[in-house]
Amino acid sequence: MGRYLPIMPDMRRKPNSLLPIELSILETAIELRVRGAPSFYGFMIASEIKERQDSRLLTAHGTLYKALDRLEKAGLLESQWEDPIIAAQQNRPRRRFYTVTAAGEAALAKASHPEQKRVLRSEPGPATP
């Protein structure tokens, strides 16, 4: 099973395409950044996505962390574990903070405006004298 299952998503996915959950994560993360939170952690992004989409349930653990892992491997996110001292002072488990990279922003821009890109590509260039 382990040999074939990982191939299946790759077969279905176009290269460099983003799944809806990945798109949601990137969009929400950029929104959070605009609101003054440069990085986010798992539960934080799950709550924000729930609010944005007005859904009744938080994103499932497996779906969320698999997507975060995939985005990080693709270089669209960067992660860093919180300083254990800070977590210990606040008496809670350490958070893993994610930040959207420049590649992540570019991928989001590309995925969010595919029509615009298509129009730009089909438009004739400026007329040369």
Add this chain to the structure above:
Amino acid sequence: MSTPLGLTTGIARSWAAVYTLGLSGDLRDARRGELDSDLWEQQQSASLRRDPDIGTAAEILLRTLLGMISDITWRAQAGLSTRAERSTNVTESWYMRGPLAVGVVVAILTVLAGIGAAADALIDPDTADGDAAFAAVFAVAGVAVLFGLLTSRRNPVLGIGLVAAGVITASFMFYWAWMIGVPIAVELVAIAFFRARSTGWPGGTGTA
């Protein structure tokens, strides 16, 4: 924490413990750590909003159940990456195969010599009972060295420890031959040590 909450967080953690089994330490700890943080944050957030525990427990259970397929596919992918990493380690350590083969042969000869001497002592009525025990201990020392050498990549501390225990025992038994025994002992421990080092130990995972 209420009973339903304790139960569902326990289920979520146990599920994570199951599907991360066999992964490298870093990967396993990262996933479990993230889940621990998530569960804690969700409970804190629910208690701040004064949500009923049963609702939070149900949501945690649903999040766990709905994410299981993703967990399994993630685990399968992570397992493939780990295997690829391991095969790279094996390729990198081809130069260790020669010394390991020599070490294994020495250990097997020790075991056979011990077993042979013990059998001989048991069969020959003129031999003292202590001789059989002496030979048996020598054979056990050889087995320890053999297992230690073979497990030194998978479990460095246990592997090196077994080799060291075996060679120290054998060296003490034949203390009068220390000029031969001590260099062989040092070499066997060195083989186990360098095999362990080739996996990134002590800083890395120590698995291969």
